[in-house]
Amino acid sequence: MFSAKKLLASVLLAVTFASGTLAAPWDASAKYATHRVREISRDLKLETYHPESSYETYGAGIDHPLSKRADASIEESTVSFVSSKLGVSADKIQYKSGYDADMHSVAYVKQHHDGVAFANAVANVAFGKDNKVVAFGSSFVNPTSIAASTPSISVEDAIASAESTLGGKYNDWPATLEYLALADGSAALTHVVQVQNAETGAWYEAFVDAHSGEVLSVTDFVAKASYRVIPIQEEDLTDGFQTLTDPQNTASSPFGWHSDGTTSTTVTAGNNVITYKGSTSSTASQSSSGLNFVYTQNPNQAPTAAANLNAAKVNAFYVVNTMHDIWYQYGFTESAYNFQNNNNGHGGRANDRVTVSVQDSAGVDNADFSTPADGQSGHMRMFLWDYTSPERDGALEDDIVVHENTHGLTNRMTGGGTGRCLQTTEAGGMGEGWSDAMAEWTEHSSSSVPDYVMATYVTDDSAGIRNYPYSTSASTNPLRYSSIGQLNEVHNIGEVWANMLHNVYAALVSAHGYSSTAKTDATGTAGNNVFLHLFIDALALQPCNPTFATARDAWIQADANRYSGANRCTLWNAFASRGLGVNARNYRDDTTVPSGC
Known part of the structure; x- marks a missing residue:
């Protein structure tokens, strides 16, 4: 049984939603796909709005207006298709980014007006290898009114408003001017600035009305794993430490883990990640020459003991690098907006390795990951857990580290590297679910698929931190698509x-x-x-702020792209077995599968 103290952090978030506009199970939950309540402080809650996304997949693909032009670029083809599909003039469509993967090409565009892009009116197009369009998602809007495109207030005043409202400091990331589609159908002109609070770990992208100075919305770059209930299992130090020699995959990390191609280190810092405590200068040094990082952790001593702290830094460094190398092989590369300081000429924005603060002093019994846009470092904070004496270190439980790291993967790949496209309640919930599923994937060692439980070590509880074990048995885990209608918090939805x-x-x-x-x-x-493969392919294919149904469709389309639909019925039957069949709508179950399945 958890004490009230242990439940407090998670209960606070549940209360926020229950007391806001998302309490009723059916009517209000329809807003999960477009809204999310953010509790900025005890005195301020913001309900953010994200235009509803439409999403279509096309199996083997359909032609686009420039299909017959062999010299058409991905930018030209994308703008032409979006223009023809939505009936929007090409001069209202702004190409943002795109890249070629092994089985598809993907491109991302924004709606704009008077040369100013919309922050939350976006579209994505995926092309198969035969130059046919295989998927299209859009949240473009037709505003009932639109603010003048010349600001009335300065960016300096907007920064002051954001700092005052959000309780943080501007972090000097260049401000932008963008339109923001609002729930009432209008579009506001906003200064977009980033505000951080070093003490609380908060990191917001604030949309400040460029005419009134009011903070209208935020992107919360922080995805928290609030371990709030009854859990599941994962690899941790109780399975024993091993000394691994050269675990890096040089096909993914050609400079190794301790070099960016120019500078080499003998500490827990390299091209993909740096792990430290307190400040980035407080890394773990090699225990002996030759890049040996061998520290014996003593579970009977406090985690802050020198050897224990170094063991935590080394383990987090190992896990994040390992996930970088795995994901790289499956498509999370430089051009697909991954985290590296040196992108080695392979596209994407550089100087954004993951920064990991172990034994972070800002909290306990938790962990989180902040994912800004490509070109800014993802930031992970790992905390101590006080369920036991001595305390236990989340950085020594691999499933927690993998869970947090996966927030970086899903937030970067969904929507084309913006970090803005898992912001609704439903999409944020799926973000938590993907993170748990990835942690589970790393732990399988055979064709057996036993029930899976998260975070048993830090809680010293074989039941873990979730309500049920993940299971193929409906009696062990009764959660279905319709369960979302009774939930109001992202970890539960996840x-x-x-x-x-x-x-x-x-x-x-x-x-x-x-x-x-x-x-x-x-x-x-x-x-x-x-x-x-399907997990990572589908992230690039799905629309901004996906729903369960559109994310499912992205998996089906990913299979069509990569495996010519060989797993179509396997996927449909699995999703339908938990209520996400063909006709599932509005959190009401359906077990229908397509004909032939």
Whole structure:
């Protein structure tokens, strides 16, 4: 049983939603796809709005207006298709970014007016290898009124307003001028500035009305894993430490883990990640020459003891680098907006390795990850847990580190590297679910798919931190698509999505078996290879602020792109088994699958 103290942090967030506009199970929950309540402080709550996304997938693909032009660029093809599909003049469409992956090309555009882009009216187009459009998502708007495109207040005044409202300081990231579509159908002109609070860890992108100075909305770059309930299992120090020699995959990290191609280090810092306590100068140094980082952790001593602290820094460094190398092989590369200081000429924006603060002093019994746009470092904070004496260190529980790191993957790949496209209640919930599912993926060691429990070590509780184990058994885990209608908090909603993905994983492994080399060889055809390919492919295909249904459709389309639909029925049956069938709508279950399945 958890004490009231242990539940407090998670209960606060649940109360925020229950006391706001999202308390009723059916009518209000319809807003999960477009709204989210943010509690900025005890005195301020903001309900952010994100235009509803439409989403279509096209199986083998459809032609676009420039299909017959062999010399048409991805930018030209994308703008032409969006213009023809939405009936919007091409001069109202601003190309943002795009890249070629092995099975598709993806591109991202923004709506704009008078040369000013909309922050939250975006579209994404995916092209198959035969130059046909295979997926299209859009949240473009037709405003009933639109503010003048010349600001009335200065950016300096907007920064002052954001700092005062949000309780932080401007971090000097260049401000932009963008339109913001509002829930009443109008569009406001906003100065967009970033505000951070070093003490609380808050990191907001603030949209300040450029005519009134009011903070209208925020993007919250911080995704918190508020371990609030009854959990699941994961690899941790109770499984024993091992000394691994040269674990880096140089196909993913050609400079190794301790160099950016120019500067080499003998500390827990490199091209992909830096781990430290307190300040980035407080890394762990090699324990002996030759890049040996061998520290023996003593569980009977406080985690702050020197050897224990160094062990935590080294473990977090290892886990984040390992996930970088795995994801790189499956498509999370420089051009796909990953985290690296030196992108080695492969596209994307550089100087954004992950920064990891271990034993962060800002909190306990938690962890979080902040994901700004490509070109700014993702930031992970790992806390101590006080359920036991001595306390335990979240950085020594791999599932927690993987969970947090996955927020960086999903926030970067959804929407084209903006960090803005998992901001609704439903999309934020799926963000938590993807993170749990990824942690589970790393822990499988055979074709067996047992029930999975998160974070047992830090809580010293075999039940973990979630309401149910993730399971193929509906009696062990009863969560279904319709469960969302009774939930109002992103971690609870995330459990529904993670459990669906647990069932998808089990179905794929049952159909194709298990590969023990999937972490280093993405070319395999086993079920765990297929799962991770579809997991990462679908992130790029899905629309900004996806729903369960559009994310499911992105998985189906990803399979059409990569495997010619070979797993279509396997996927549909797995999703439908938990209520997300063809006709699932508005958090009402449906178990229908397409004909032939």
